[in-house]
Amino acid sequence: MKNITSFVLLILVSTMVLGGITNTAHAQNDPSILLKIAKHAQKQLESQINQDSSDKTKQLFKEGTQQVNALEASLKNNDTDLAKKHFLSAMRIFKEISQQLTNNQSPQTEIATLKVAVEDPSADLLRMQEYVDNLKVIAKKYSASIDFSELDDLFVTAKQQIMDNQFDDALQTISKIKQITINLNNEIRGHASQQEQSRAKEYAQKYLEQLDRLIENAKNQRLSEDIIQKLETARENLSSATDPHEIIKQIREIISIKEQFELTKNDRLESRVMQVEKILLKLSNSDKLSQTDLEEAKKTLQTIKRHLAQGEFETANELLRSLVTLLEQFRD
Amino acid sequence: MNPEIVPTHRGESIREDGMLFVRTNGILETMVKAPLILAGLIIVAVVMPLQTSFSSTRTLELIIYSDGSTHVSSQIDVDPLEPDFELDLFGKSIDNFVAVGDAGFLLSEEIIEDKAIIDTFGSSSIIIDYDIHDLISKEGRVWTFSFDSPSDYTLLMPKNSVIVGMSALPNNMDLVDEQTKLDLTTGLSEINYIFSATINPINKPEIPNESPFNYVNVAVIGGPIIAAVIGAVLMLKRKQQKSSPSIIQTEPISEKQIEIKPSDTETIFNFRPEMREDDKEIVKFISDKGGQVLESELRKKFLQPRTTMWRAVKRLERLGIIEIDKKDLQNLVKLKKDLEEEK
Numbered sequence: 039m040k041n042i043t044s045f046v047l048l049i050l051v052s053t054m055v056l057g058g059i060t061n062t063a064h065a066q067n068d069p070s071i072l073l074k075i076a077k078h079a080q081k082q083l084e085s086q087i088n089q090d091s092s093d094k095t096k097q098l099f100k101e102g103t104q105q106v107n108a109l110e111a112s113l114k115n116n117d118t119d120l121a122k123k124h125f126l127s128a129m130r131i132f133k134e135i136s137q138q139l140t141n142n143q144s145p146q147t148e149i150a151t152l153k154v155a156v157e158d159p160s161a162d163l164l165r166m167q168e169y170v171d172n173l174k175v176i177a178k179k180y181s182a183s184i185d186f187s188e189l190d191d192l193f194v195t196a197k198q199q200i201m202d203n204q205f206d207d208a209l210q211t212i213s214k215i216k217q218i219t220i221n222l223n224n225e226i227r228g229h230a231s232q233q234e235q236s237r238a239k240e241y242a243q244k245y246l247e248q249l250d251r252l253i254e255n256a257k258n259q260r261l262s263e264d265i266i267q268k269l270e271t272a273r274e275n276l277s278s279a280t281d282p283h284e285i286i287k288q289i290r291e292i293i294s295i296k297e298q299f300e301l302t303k304n305d306r307l308e309s310r311v312m313q314v315e316k317i318l319l320k321l322s323n324s325d326k327l328s329q330t331d332l333e334e335a336k337k338t339l340q341t342i343k344r345h346l347a348q349g350e351f352e353t354a355n356e357l358l359r360s361l362v363t364l365l366e367q368f369r370d
Numbered sequence: 371m372n373p374e375i376v377p378t379h380r381g382e383s384i385r386e387d388g389m390l391f392v393r394t395n396g397i398l399e400t401m402v403k404a405p406l407i408l409a410g411l412i413i414v415a416v417v418m419p420l421q422t423s424f425s426s427t428r429t430l431e432l433i434i435y436s437d438g439s440t441h442v443s444s445q446i447d448v449d450p451l452e453p454d455f456e457l458d459l460f461g462k463s464i465d466n467f468v469a470v471g472d473a474g475f476l477l478s479e480e481i482i483e484d485k486a487i488i489d490t491f492g493s494s495s496i497i498i499d500y501d502i503h504d505l506i507s508k509e510g511r512v513w514t515f516s517f518d519s520p521s522d523y524t525l526l527m528p529k530n531s532v533i534v535g536m537s538a539l540p541n542n543m544d545l546v547d548e549q550t551k552l553d554l555t556t557g558l559s560e561i562n563y564i565f566s567a568t569i570n571p572i573n574k575p576e577i578p579n580e581s582p583f584n585y586v587n588v589a590v591i592g593g594p595i596i597a598a599v600i601g602a603v604l605m606l607k608r609k610q611q612k613s614s615p616s617i618i619q620t621e622p623i624s625e626k627q628i629e630i631k632p633s634d635t636e637t638i639f640n641f642r643p644e645m646r647e648d649d650k651e652i653v654k655f656i657s658d659k660g661g662q663v664l665e666s667e668l669r670k671k672f673l674q675p676r677t678t679m680w681r682a683v684k685r686l687e688r689l690g691i692i693e694i695d696k697k698d699l700q701n702l703v704k705l706k707k708d709l710e711e712e713k
Contacts, residue, residue, distance in 0.1 A: 071543040075533055082532045082566055122539055133512070133535025133562045140510025161435035161528075165501050168441060169466040172499055175673045179474040230476040234489070237475065241453065241492035248451070282478075282489060286453040305451055312450035313494045316472060325644055 069118045072125040076106045079132045086139055095138045102131035157205045159212055163196050166215050173219070173226060180229040189218055238282035244315075245289055248308050249273050251347040252301060258349055265299050304351055310358055311342060317365050327365075335361060428495070429677060430523035434531075436565070438506040438513060439465075443499045445677060450494040457486040460517065461504025470497045515561045525552045527563060535562030546700065547666070638705075642689050648672075649686055656692070656705050665694075665701035 080103060087099055105128035112121035170189055177184045192215045199208035253269050272295055276288040296302050318335055321327045327335070338361050345354035426447050433441040448455045457469075462484045469477040469486070471493035479488045490496060507514050512534065515525070522541070527533070527550040538559035540552040552561075635657045639650060655671055656663050669679045683703055686692045695702040 068542060071540060074543065075536065075540070078532060079534045082534065082564070125539065126537070129534075129536040136512045136534040136562060136564060137509065140512055158436075161437035161439060164435060165439060165441065165466065168499075169468070169501075171673060172466075172468050176468070176470065176474070176476050178673065180476075226476065227478075231478070233475060234478060234491070237471075237491050238489075244492060245451070245453075282491070285491075286489065289453045309449050309451040312492060316450065316494050324646065 069113055069121050072121060073106075073110055073113055076109055076125055076128045076132075079129065080106050083132055083135050083139070087135075092138065095135055098131055098135050098138070102128050102135065105131060158200065159196075159205060159208050160200055162212055163193070163200065163208070163215075166212065166219065167193060170215075170219060173222060176230075177222075177226050180226065180233070182226060182229045184222055184225055186222070189215060189222070192218070234282055235280070238285045239280065242276055242279065242285045242289070244312060245292075246273065246277055247343075248312075249276070249292065251308075251343065252296070252304075254347045255304075255349045256301070261299075265295075265301075268295050304346060307346060307351060307354060307358065310362070311339070311346070314339060314358065314361060314365065321365065335365065427521040430519065430521050431526070431676070432505075432517070432523060433526040434506065434515060434528050436528045436531075438508060439501050439503050440505045440515075441499070441501050443497070443676075445495060445497050447495050448490050448493060450490075450492045453489065453491060455488045455490045455496065457488060457498065458520075459484045459486055459500070459502070461502045463503040465501040465503075467500040468498070472496075511564050513563050513565075515563070516559075518558045519554065519556055522553070522555050525554055525561075526550075527552070527561075528565075530565050531563045532566045533561055533563050535560070537561075638691055642691065645689065645691075646685075649682060652682055652686065653691060653705070656703060662702055662704040664697065665703055668703065 083099060083102070087095060105124045109121050109124035109128060112118075112124055170186070170193075174186055177186075192211055196208050196211040196215065199205075199211060249269065249272070253266060253273065256266050256269065269292070272288065272292045276285070276292065279285045279288050293302075296305070318332070318339065322332055338357060342354045342357045342361070345351075345357065428445040428447055429443075431443045433443075435441065442460060446455075446457070459481070464481060464486075467479065467481060467486065469479050469488045471477045471490060472495055477488050477490060477493070477496065479486050486498075488496065488498075505515055505517050507516070513531075514535075526546060529547075529549055531550070533550070536559075538554055538557070538561070540554055542553035544551040544553075635650075635654055638653055639645060645653075652668060652672065655668065659667070665679060665683060668674070668683070669676060672679065674682070683692065683694065683701070686703075687694055691706060693704050693706050695704060
């Protein structure tokens with residue numbers, strides 16, 4: 039018996055240790071990319087170092103080149119650890135060289151570079167484009183008839199203005215884009231808030247089901263009347279709440295009661311049950327699961343909930359695990 | 371609980387070094403209780419995957435713009451039992467914040483300094499997007515990206531940027547639309563870069579001529595070539611077998627193939643009647659484009675996030691309708707000429 043226990047213990051410990059290792063085992067897929075990055079930096083800096091560069095800079099570059107050569111040699115010898123060290127050393131030296139080259143640069147060149155960077159609003163335009171694309175996807179979800187055509191035209195105009203180096207005009211166009219985007223964003227949020235209320239109510243309903251199970255369990259375990267009374271009052275308050283913020287407030291209240299009386303131990307399982315319900319809902323819309331399997335899965339979920347209500351957490355957990363494993367096969 | 375320490379038998383001699391040894395047999399059973407440890411470990415092992423499955427970052431993508439701002443895009447698993455979720459932002463100067471829930475619906479949020487409180491209302495997964503101005507500083511012409519990441523992430527560098535300093539080791543590097551994309555790991559990374567209009571972001575390293583004959587390199591380069599040649603020969607043979615009417619078909623029916631033209635979407639839909647409506651739209655679009663498109667084109671056309679479109683493409687690949695190739699380090703999605711049963 040002792041041998042069996044030790045064997046099981048050994049397996050459990052090794053599984054947990056190995057489980058931890060797998061998280062870090064994927065690091066550094068292809069060490070040759072280190073050489074690509076280092077060589078690219080080396081070439082870039084080589085093209086910038088000239089007769090006027092200081093001896094210190096030239097010396098540093100020599101050291102950096104040595105590190106790159108050593109990195110290449112380490113990779114050939116399949117010594118990845120050493121290659122990593124040489125890579126980091128080379129990049130540290132190249133960074134120093136870049137800073138020195140910047141310091142030695144003529145102020146006129148520096149100002150000119152900065153001026154272009156500040157004036158060219160390409161990045162600002164790209165950011166807005168990304169944001170508006172996001173809003174379009176959301177508007178489509180709400181089937182909201184929002185007209186983006188004016189914005190699309192303005193994006194085309196701004197791009198053209200940037201290409202023609204008319205940065206001031208482009209800035210004005212982007213400013214218009216921003217203003218219209220704010221209005222459209224408000225319009226979409228208006229649509230969203232209407233649906234948020236029904237989503238909040240649906241969520242509160244789910245939470246009430248969970249709370250019912252908790253109350254039933256508390257009664258079965260013969261917890262004090264005071265705790266049960268508090269939970270039942272909280273239940274009443276939540277079921278009468280309709281405003282999303284009020285719902286959040288009431289649920290926070292319930293969470294605080296649960297924490298106060300240490301009733302949170304099965305919350306993880308409850309969360310998982312809610313996740314599985316969502317997966318089931320998605321699968322029922324996707325036709326991936328046959329009707330029979332779907333019905334079977336729904337029945338299992340009900341059984342899990344019943345076990346939870348009766349405080350049979352281990353049985354509920356086991357069933358949940360089998361169900362999750364089954365459903366994972368059908369998920370994208 | 372009394373530890374049972376059994377002294378050495380009086381008859382046993384004490385060693386020359388004078389050390390007194392005691393028997394510890396039975397301590398584990400009586401004091402620590404092995405069954406208890408076993409039960410504890412089983413509970414830990416059983417509960418551990420559940421604990422780690424909530425509030426964890428599933429994907430994190432960062433895009434650096436040329437003006438030093440960064441776009442953050444992340445998919446996060448959240449606890450569906452919680453009404454809201456407190457998200458740690460990567461700084462305080464935030465623009466264009468958007469949080470989307472399970473079904474793609476916009477979630478309300480409140481941003482207070484570097485935290486966002488998002489009303490999730492039972493969502494189990496959320497996607498967030500925002501722009502941030504706190505991750506990059508500039509000294510002279512050297513830009514420095516500094517980021518302490520809570521998870522592994524991808525970083526897309528701006529066009530024409532050259533990395534000249536790096537404190538972290540990347541897992542991978544790719545080229546996406548002429549921009550360098552790095553895969554980086556959890557923890558602090560500092561990347562210094564400058565802008566250059568002259569050098570291509572990635573040049574393949576030159577392999578010196580004087581390098582000694584390396585069998586590993588030969589195997590790495592030669593292996594795939596030989597495999598490709600063998601594959602091509604086999605494919606040619608199979609095609610010849612199909613085109614020859616005199617040869618009796620010996621393959622099982624489940625592996626039969628239907629040959630289609632790229633534009634023949636009806637054949638595809640008849641072959642796969644279970645295909646989703648949104649997937650059919652993707653197939654139609656690819657067909658209209660002559661049977662092949664870049665995955666980025668699909669994202670633009672259907673306005674879908676990267677992960678959603680990738681899943682759709684993988685779904686179609688699993689159905690045996692499309693195949694994915696690489697073109698200039700981008701995913702090229704092609705309609706298959708031969709439809710085959712799902713593997």
